[in-house]
Amino acid sequence: AQKITQTQPGMFVQEKEAVTLDCTYDTSDPSYGLFWYKQPSSGEMIFLIYQGSYDQQNATEGRYSLNFQKARKSANLVISASQLGDSAMYFCAMRGGWNTGFQKLVFGTGTRLLVSP
């Protein structure tokens, strides 16, 4: 079965600093995808970044980068130069392959990030 673990219930960071949000996963599928979503207080889930299990390079999208360590089964999100608008819940999610329900997203419990001025 697929499982996503986010061990940090809350994180604090000062504006303009970088922050790393942890995510570890477990799956028996050789092919899978890892996603990070942001959920502001308004409730909408906003797609941030994607990493495929066969991707050789770590994914980057603007200020977001994904530190993918396949052997450790970790997919940490790094936000550089934090902004006040980054305050939100952040969810790590995994899409399995054919063995575990292709296209089904399994989410972690989330990390609440608070950016202070």
Add this chain to the structure above:
Amino acid sequence: EAGVAQSPRYKIIEKRQSVAFWCNPISGHATLYWYQQILGQGPKLLIQFQNNGVVDDSQLPKDRFSAERLKGVDSTLKIQPAKLEDSAVYLCASSLDPLAGVPERDTQYFGPGTRLTVL
């Protein structure tokens, strides 16, 4: 490009009443998902449609929940009768092509959600 639309945004009902939620996916997206997000948890998939057929409804409480996507576009999720534990945010998402295996086509995009409170 318009995003995923959901209505209503908020709903308060008493237990044993019925409620329905509506979702309109991004134009051209073949796959539609309904998730339930209980406070303090990540979203949990309830049902997945590919066009107007059900792909996965293994976690849908079928004794009280039902969903349909009649013309392969918009969808409704119904709860009848509601229980206190159904209080949650119900999120709809859509993706272009779930079998593509490339992020541009299989990433799921979410709507704003419907916050349901059952009293």
